[in-house]
Amino acid sequence: MFDLKDFRQNVLKMTQDDFAKMIGVRQDYVSRMEKTPEAIEFSMLLKIAQATGTTLDELVGYKKSIPNALEVSNTWETSSFIKKTLLDYIKMKTEDIRLSSEEKYKKMIKDLYQMIESTIVKPSVAIVGMSDAGKSRLINSLLGMDKMPTSWTPTTSISVHIKHIDDRPDFIEDEVWIFKGDKNGFDVKKLTNENYCSKWKIAGGTTSLLADYGTRQGDKYDIEDASAAVIFVESSILQICDIVDLPGFGTGDRKNDDILAQKSREIADVVIYMSIANGFLRGTDIEFLKTTLNSLPVIENKGNKLSPLNNLFIVASQSHTVDNGNKTELERILDAGATRLYSEVPEEIWQNREEQSVYKHTINDLRNRFFTYTTDKPYLREDFEREVKQLLENLPTIINKNAKESLQKYVEDSKILLENDIEQYEKIIYEREKYKQLLADIRKNEPIRIQENQKARMEVLEKVEKLHKESIKQFEDEFASIISVDNIVEIIKDKKYKKKKQDMESLAGYLSSKIQAKMQVVLKDNAEDLNKSIDKYLKNFNVQINKFESELKGFQVNFDAVKAFASGLAGLATFGGLAIWASTLGNLGAYILVAKGVSVLSALGITVAGGTAGAASVVAALGGPITLGIALAVIVSLSVFAFATGGWQKGIAKKIVKEYSAQDTFGQFVEEIDKFWDDTENAFNAAADYLDDEWKKYVDDLNDMVSSYSIKDIEQRIINAINLKDFFVEMPLSEPAMA
Template identity: 55%
Template sequence: MFDLKSFRENNLKMTQAEFANHIGVRQDYVSRLEQSTEQIPLEVLVKIANFTGTTLDELIKYKRPTPKPLEIDDTWRSADFTKRTIVDYINECGIRYRSQWGENYDKYISELRDRVERVIAKPKVAIVGHSDVGKSRLINSIIGSEKMPTSWTPTTSITVYIKHIKDRPNYIEEEAWIFRTAPDGIVGWDEKKLNNEEYCRSWKLAGGSADILKDYGTRQGEMYGTNEADAAVIFVDSEILKNCDVIDLPGFGTGDRVEDDTMTLKAKEFADVLIYMSHAGQFMQGGSIEYLKEAINSLNVIENIKENELKPLSNLFVIASHAHTVDGGNPKSLTTILDNGCSRLLQTMPKAFWNNKKEISGHDYNYDIIRSRFFTYTTDIERLRVEFEKEIKILVEKLPQIINEKAKDFVRQYIKDTGVNMDNEIAEYNNIIAERDKYELLLKEIKKNEPKRANENQNRRMDLVSDIKKMSFSSVEKFADEYGRVISSDKIVSIIKEKGFKKKKEDIQSLVSFINSTLQHKMQDILKGHSDDLKEKIDKYLADFEGSIKSNNFSVDVGDIKFSFDVTKAFASGLAGAVTFGGLAFWAASMGNLGAYILVAKGVSLLSALGISVAGGTAGATAAVSAIGGPIVIGIALAIIAAISVFALLSGGWEKSLAKKIVKEYDSKNCLMKYKEGIEQFWTDTVNAFNVAADALDKEWKGYICNLEEMVSSYNIGDIQHKIKAAEEFKNFLSGIPL
């Protein structure tokens, strides 16, 4: 294919208008030719050849310069070895002794295997940006293969997971699979279940070569308008993909498919590395800053001053793409563009914006650190991408090493915690043999007490749900007060003067962006405060549950007999299965290794989850609410900016006039109600998560009673001794896990 646009820009150094004039056609015709994926008509090629003095043969052999793929050291090999060694050990030894241990240990084995597979996972590099910023070209460049379609806007409208060819499951024979869109109210295809053949086949829409992405993922594709596709996975033989997965997310702000923006905002929350792209010619203008701020706000914090040597924000890359189009790639001009873009970004952020990340990482985030994450990129001029390529190479080589060590620590702690559980079970089995009469009395008392306990527990559940709803009401009420203080003419005028905003379009956009970020920060602070209160209430609920099953509630003395039932673990295991956590993410983050697994089960990266659990305190709440209201906040900001952009500023008293206009627009667009809806949804998610976890706790307790009754009633010493032996063997099995 003859790349007309690249030939015109790089060889002829002409604008479309100049080029069109020279070959005797209209400019809009040249524009269509450059955007089209079809071959250029022969008569046009003849005109170009005559004008440039080249032969047709020379002309059609011209291709856009292709960068060499990144050369990456395979540091994932060690982590993969750790994972395969543990999983193989679990599968081989677990299956070998399963018949001896009994089905009671199946859940332990499944849980351990699931945790290992989730925590030892390749880091995910997400590519985000407006449509037509060159995301697909960058991806094709770093993977060294033209797999992603690069046709004109928008390139991809589905989330595409790009994985190494060796990560392709045996049951998938094609190069790429397309997965269907989920019905309303149902979570779509889960990439973490790629090795589950039955699951993936149930979601499969189509399969084939990489070209199938064009059919379902580009506007020119035959299946684009059907909206049937939601995600895709493609397998490529690439050096960088040995160390990480790459995710191509739908372009922001295309305007024709609102669900694309929502999809992108959700998917990037689970990225370990974020590459945010903005066209160098309009760098950090329009809605770019809004999307970038939201991306930074929800980006997983993987650096931790106490835990690793990663530089602050080392997993953020802000890219000025198409850098060759700015003064022919002039370094000084591009440096100015990056400087100004960084300054505009910071100008829109309240001082407290970075406090959330500091609470987790322990790092300070100043201008120099943030500016260091801004890079230029183009496939046309090597020197304009070399710094980005150097930094991304360093990061994707370092992350697997950190993940490997952290995963080993994680598994060691799991082995230790489970070993304690086994000791408790063994002690209980021995006690049953030694004091059967007491256990018969204990079981009788448990069953007698159960209706009362269940009723009281149900009342406590209802009270806690009621408390959460009060938190929702209080959050809305407090935010409404803060909203009223910010969205007032006097306050906005003071912001204009304090921040030094001038009477120009760019500053007015920054002003609105700053106001919106201020509102979001206040909302997050309110939710964090209530999430802290919720943690105490959850702890009390669990303590009360444990107290209700203790022997001091019984009418007779059963001695010092203790249960091996772990209330907190049962509740936490249930929470891991919730779709969303809401404020309960704060409680999970305070639970150390156990809480880290809950967060990993939701999709949070291991590095981030462990960082949150180590930091503890308000860091947990920060992680829980950092991404709250993303689509709402962006939507409000863009709507206000669009409305204000057509507002005529008079020379005198413009600050007051502008402030009144902004207040009017916030009111007319019912922005307060939109924020309220986001807050209420947060607490609705919290109620749902609590009910899921509480139901699981009740189910586990009932199962424990049944198991205890089976042992005590039948009282077969041989069976109980077999259980003791099985528990001891399982504990030995855990201690033998190769690390």
Template identity: 45%
Template sequence: MKEFRHMEIDLSGFRKDVLRISQTQLAKMLGVSRDKIVRMENAPGRIELDMLIKLAQVTGQTLEEITGFSKETPKTFSVRGNWQMVQEFYDFIQSNLTSLKEEHKDCLTNEMLEMIEKYKEPVKPKVAVLGMPDAGKSTFLNSLLGSKELPAYWTPATSANIHLKHISDRPEFIKDEVIILNNENNAIEIEKLTDQAYYEKYNIASGSVHVLQEFCTRKGKYYEDDVNYLIIVYLDYEILKVCDLIDVPGFGTDDRQLDDTMANATQLIADIIIYLSPANAFLRGVELQFLRNILNVLPPLERKSSNSIKPLGNFYVVASQAMTVDNGSVSSLKNILDEGANRLYTDTNVEIWDKKQEVSGYNYSLEVLQNRFFTFATDKHVLRNELEVDLKRLLEIIPEIVLKSSKEKAISLVHCLNQHSLSQFQQHRKLLQKREEYKKDEQDIIESMSQKEKENEKLRENVLIKIRALRSESINDFNKEYKKILNEDNITNIIKQNNYSKKKQDIKRLAGYISGELETRLEKILVNKSAALKEIIDEYLKNIDNNISSLTNKTHSINVKNTLFDVRNLFASGLAGMATLGGLAIWASTLGNLGGYIIVTQSVGLLSSIGISVGGTATAVSAVASIGGPITLGVALAIITGLSTFAITSGTWKKSVSKKIVKEYNKHGAFAKYEEIINAFWTDTEKAFEKADDNMKDQVKERIQSLQQKINVLDADFLKDGITCYKELMENIEQIIASLEEK
């Protein structure tokens, strides 16, 4: 068949702006599959002449109207390149730290080297674009990139999470434009892919953009594998200099549960979320539940006391394809946005707003939420300008905050290094003065160690018994709350309280609200139990500290207790790098930087770069969400789907709906799934405790042995050289401090 290979046809724009129908509707009109429409829109220059004629016939348009339709692509989204200042400062610090390691490699302790290694390169914000299929995500991404179109191989039928990064972010050992990674269980930490061994562990393919055809489209060779692929594409677009963009599969189609899982997992790693919903069908079906879930897990970047980011500043809800509503009527669209914001605010449980206020200091009113609703259309500037200005402002503020935080962290690090150098200097001097005296006490320490290890093992087992008791208490407490919420009278009261009608849309909202109640009650229980665990851990570490003190009391004059045997420090460092901390999240969140520089929270992303903590409660909630998010969302969607076919009669409809909801929860075995979340949470807690405890005890033993070696083996000349070395190290660190204060 003859093809028009060089014609500039904007079939996607023609369908959306002229016909105002979905891809599925157009496919039915033409008697083809939706995939066929996807391919035609991705490669309009290859549409057969017969198909164009048929399109004209079924739509009542002339060939000239179809082939002549072309929509102007917005100009490149322009953002000041403030991230360059962040990079320059990081390079300056790394240069100084590298010199320090090279010039003083013989006297830097392992602990000091670990501190230096923990000074990580600041991470650019991750902007995730989410929405159901046909929401216009690809068109929106095109507008941000300032590109006529993204490579046709992945849009708009995306079936994998695709991270768009700037070409300058590509590690030297990666040569291709595209890398395909196996992200089973969402295990990959993007920031670690600069390590070649880590990258090779997950990499399964790479190549040009053409490789995306096999992995990202529904006709691709690997689509049916049902594998959670994470794909990174390195591109040269201006916006990617200040952020990473994440293109996420449309969720809620029932085609693939994996798409829903990927969309949910993206919420947990995204710093900024832009949710698109078509203006002519705004926030329908399961969308409100999904947005409520986003509000629950998305950490607020705003801090009333310390930065200028607006309340909910990293949360955008966008009415896309805005021209489909009264030809882009601003007043009509405002009504749609306000009504949508009101529904979301009503359906969002008050505990979610309370948690955000605890962290940020802001009060989250309906007006605050309404200010985060925007419109978008490519061909009418007024309908996208407010969104673009707001996003631009956010992306320009973030680097300024990151730069300030980087300077504070750098100063904290070098002061901490200076403190440790001084401690080592004093220790070597004491050893030189009293070496013979300490040698006499060595045997007492060796004989006492075995007994203290047995005592410490009993203390450890006692903590594990208490953790298991907290697990049982959590299940019992949630069972009581579950029965209170899934009670017909309670559900009827919720219907009245929130003014839900018997329309199917409101019944779905009701189901989402109940799901939210269950989630917040579960989170509250686990947060309270985690707070109890904090007291248990503090008491445990106090007892361990007392045992170590009694073991090393004869060497305290060397000033080793606080520098070598700080048990909180050693326990905390064992948590570093763990994927989840479970119930230890609250304990970890109270540590701050632990003397200046031990960072043990899971966040190695933007929050860490900005230098803000999400707070104890929010940290624990995040830990719950990382385990339970996919499960609770799956339960909620299943219940909502079950209610969609429910026939509602007049009369006592509130009672019948309440009874149906209880029945659906029982049918789907919901309590067992929530119990699964609780068990996973406390299993993670046990693993985190055991790892941290093993690290602490191994480090104590290693440091006692190191001290014994210094007392027995090192001669006077070596100790004198060490004193000189640490004195010179402190002088170099003082020079770095002076240069930092000038910057």
């Protein structure tokens, strides 16, 4: 594609007005041609060639040069080796281990395999920004090749996942596959699942498909089902990360684009947010950035020594357009942007991040994450490229360390479980009569256990219902205190907002974020209260299954109620407040959250921080799309508001209160609260049902061993358990395999 704007600026060194005079057209006509260069007629190309002294071939062959690819050290190579070593070990050893029909042993190995697959993965870098921010140019620059369709008009409409060629599954032979998906889009984590990919595939071919499906000029753009594309490329940077180009938001063309950009960003490990330098951090940018800050994985902590917000890059793109790339002027723009953003982020968001990282976040910490960028002038992108390179080269070490700790804990827990099984099998051989008595006691107690368990379940569900109602009431009080004329006037005065459009946009955005933050605090606190009820329920379950006659007192059933209950969550799409409970479970909780779709660095970080930090991480994304939508709607309404003279603060406050009412802001957030607690209730019931089923399987299995198994059969089980324990003991988790 002929890049007229770049040709005019960097080859001819002319303004639009001078260029228009040279070819005999109006300046606005040149502007339109630069926005849609693919629509320039042949006669006009011929006129430009004649006026500029170039041949037509030279002109249409002109293409803006791409900087050399960002060269990084392949620090993922060790991770890749570790992952392959562990998976090969599992495949080789399981062929030698006799597991008979013992499903729980097969599940232990399957869970281990999936844990390795889901935790030793490359970090995901999301490129985000409004549709004219130049995301595709940045990606092409990082890759060192022209793979993403670029234009000065808004383009990308689907999420594009860019992976290294070595990560391409064997069943995919094309450079690009285009996918549709369900209501949540295409799950790229299932890319190795051939059946899943074949089900959702729309088309396959070369990167030219991206222009067809992913640009507003493309032939297939109107196919609403297209939600994602995966492209496989040979590039240095892709050896250590995946890149995701998210739909540009804020154009209004497709309402789902904004939601998709929001949701996809929530599972990214690193976010690069782009905003045009000449008009840096407009109101929409600020709103999207605040929701990004709220849910950005907290990967920094005292252990890894990463600085605060290390995985956030706020980039002033096309920096060469500001006074021809004047560094002093650009630094001033970045300073102003950081100051504005910091002042508009509610303190609750910073507190939330502090709980997870133990770092306080100062305005200097935020300012350090602001960078200039352009492909035209290398000195304006040096700082950005250096920081990106340093972070991406360091992340594999962090992932390795956290994955190693998680896997070692799983292995240790598995060895203990197997030792308990071996002990139980041996006792069954030598104390069969005692176990017959145990089964008799279990059966005798079962009606009482079922009754007591049902009662305990109802207590938890009643607690959920109570917390649901309390959450709405508490949020109602918070909402009323925020969206009141007096409070808004006070905020205007405290923040020294002036009677101008930008300040009123800031005010509306601040209020929306404040509402979201208060809702998150309410849900976090109440869900942590629910944790006590869940723990009490599981403790009661253990008490009930260990009620025996006097001669068996002190006997403990070899059944892990907590693990069985938690395993019942793993297959659920959403689980509300139970996610906060899961975040207290260490490596088991991390595995459950990763399976749900939480970013790997975020989930593994929970195992390091745990407790309150886990809860803060889980609620961080709640209400994001709602907050963004309401803030933008209120900003639009205020843009046509006529400021009265005199006490304008009260007038604007009344207008804002009225607009929040018109948007049914309270109702929309209550729907989010309702969904949170409905998901909690459904997740609890599903996990409790799974727990009951696992208990029944345990009792049936115990009955089979005591009643019908021969000594030889039980001895074989002992051999199976010993073999599996040896399998875990010999796992290559020590140095140098897990360096």
